[in-house]
Amino acid sequence: MWQITASQLSQKFNQRLVFENISFQISSGHSLAFIGPNGSGKTSLIRIICGLHRPYHGQIQFTFKNRLVSGRQVYSQIGLVGPYLQLYNQLTAFENYAFFARIRGLAVDSSHLKRLMDRFGLRGRELDELRTFSSGMLQRMKYVIAVMHQPECLILDEPTANLDEAGAALVYELMQDQRKNHILIFATNESSEVKLGDNHIALGA
Amino acid sequence: MHSVREAYFIFLKDFQLEFRSRYALNAIFLFAVTTLTAVSFSIGPQRLKTEILSPLLWIILFFSAMTGLSHIFVREEEQQTADTLRLVTSSTAVFLGKWFFNLILLIALEIIIIPLYLAMLGVEVGNSAVFFTVLLLGSLGLSSVATLIAAIISQASAKGALFAVLSFPISLPVLISGIHATRIALEGGTFSDGLPDLQILFSFSVVIFTLSVLLFEFIWRK
Numbered sequence: 001m002w003q004i005t006a007s008q009l010s011q012k013f014n015q016r017l018v019f020e021n022i023s024f025q026i027s028s029g030h031s032l033a034f035i036g037p038n039g040s041g042k043t044s045l046i047r048i049i050c051g052l053h054r055p056y057h058g059q060i061q062f063t064f065k066n067r068l069v070s071g072r073q074v075y076s077q078i079g080l081v082g083p084y085l086q087l088y089n090q091l092t093a094f095e096n097y098a099f100f101a102r103i104r105g106l107a108v109d110s111s112h113l114k115r116l117m118d119r120f121g122l123r124g125r126e127l128d129e130l131r132t133f134s135s136g137m138l139q140r141m142k143y144v145i146a147v148m149h150q151p152e153c154l155i156l157d158e159p160t161a162n163l164d165e166a167g168a169a170l171v172y173e174l175m176q177d178q179r180k181n182h183i184l185i186f187a188t189n190e191s192s193e194v195k196l197g198d199n200h201i202a203l204g205a
Numbered sequence: 206m207h208s209v210r211e212a213y214f215i216f217l218k219d220f221q222l223e224f225r226s227r228y229a230l231n232a233i234f235l236f237a238v239t240t241l242t243a244v245s246f247s248i249g250p251q252r253l254k255t256e257i258l259s260p261l262l263w264i265i266l267f268f269s270a271m272t273g274l275s276h277i278f279v280r281e282e283e284q285q286t287a288d289t290l291r292l293v294t295s296s297t298a299v300f301l302g303k304w305f306f307n308l309i310l311l312i313a314l315e316i317i318i319i320p321l322y323l324a325m326l327g328v329e330v331g332n333s334a335v336f337f338t339v340l341l342l343g344s345l346g347l348s349s350v351a352t353l354i355a356a357i358i359s360q361a362s363a364k365g366a367l368f369a370v371l372s373f374p375i376s377l378p379v380l381i382s383g384i385h386a387t388r389i390a391l392e393g394g395t396f397s398d399g400l401p402d403l404q405i406l407f408s409f410s411v412v413i414f415t416l417s418v419l420l421f422e423f424i425w426r427k
């Protein structure tokens with residue numbers, strides 16, 4: 001059982017307080033949505049949870065079976081999809097997959113990639129460079145990389161950005177699967193997506 | 206051990222990317238070859254003294270390195286892949302992978318530039334063993350400095366100008382000792398003649414590499 005605990009998180013940019021005293025706790029089998037207008041700090045909060053940004057105040061802790069985990073163990077359990085997170089456009093889908101698989105200590109298995117590409121509607125594009133992909137296809141590819149290691153904690157910032165209806169349906173299916181047994185955290189402006197969160201935190205309110 | 210393994214994969218990935226774009230490779234070699242050709246034509250058949258030849262080599266190496274070695278981090282920031290890398294691996298692995306890539310790039314530059322330098326300027330090396338030891342130790346120091354400074358400037362706006370400005374004062378011990386030891390090597394001096402400079406080069410490389418590994422976390426994690 002994994003648990004994420006955020007205590008008194010605050011963020012400031014150039015003396016402007018974006019949010020303050022955000023606290024929450026989420027464990028496996030639950031989901032949490034961050035909602036709020038543009039500039040309310042949803043992305044900053046997501047980045048802080050993933051360790052990409054230091055909070056101005058407060059802390060975030062990951063525990064597994066009530067034992068504190070940190071560093072490598074944490075980022076091996078996170079899958080993140082966000083507009084600021086890009087893949088290597090000059091490499092093919094397979095080369096991107098192989099790089100992230102090796103870094104994460106997984107075997108490079110082309111049949112595994114094929115299954116993932118099929119799942120996200122990218123069948124047959126394994127050997128194409130990502131610079132030939134459309135923005136929607138790139139978003140789908142980000143999901144391939146984010147879930148390849150079956151992360152305990154899936155974190156999505158604007159989950160359906162750039163996706164068509166079919167792509168959005170695939171993402172909703174993934175989110176439903178994730179929230180059953182694992183942790184799902186997402187930030188959205190879409191009212192239709194908020195219901196996928198068991199709880200929500202409204203920022204900028 | 207994890208970090209070394211991951212560093213190797215980062216090196217392979219950068220090698221693949223560089224092989225596709227050849228951005229750093231072209232920038233470095235073009236600068237080096239242009240400088241050598243210009244100097245060679247301007248001096249004609251005249252033989253330069255070792256006091257001039259030695260700094261000339263290090264000027265070419267330093268500024269060639271400055272034109273291309275920053276690309277390793279600038280590319281990650283400009284293409285917004287730096288966060289992806291931050292998310293999946295440790296800062297130590299990133300530094301080691303990038304440092305090794307820059308070292309290999311610098312050695313590749315030297316493999317091409319040194320024969321051209323010797324042939325075009327009519328240079329005779331008195332003691333090859335000392336000469337190549339100086340180059341190897343100098344490359345270790347320069348690549349460490351370049352990798353650390355590249356990580357700093359990749360988050361700034363005036364990247365090109367900042368890279369040389371920040372790298373120069375830190376690289377000064379490498380340049381001064383490198384120039385002096387190269388002169389000794391060209392004049393046929395032995396290892397014991399160049400020992401003080403070689404010791405400085407070795408110590409500097411070890412210190413700057415260790416400091417870079419320790420400080421990199423604070424530069425890489427915002």
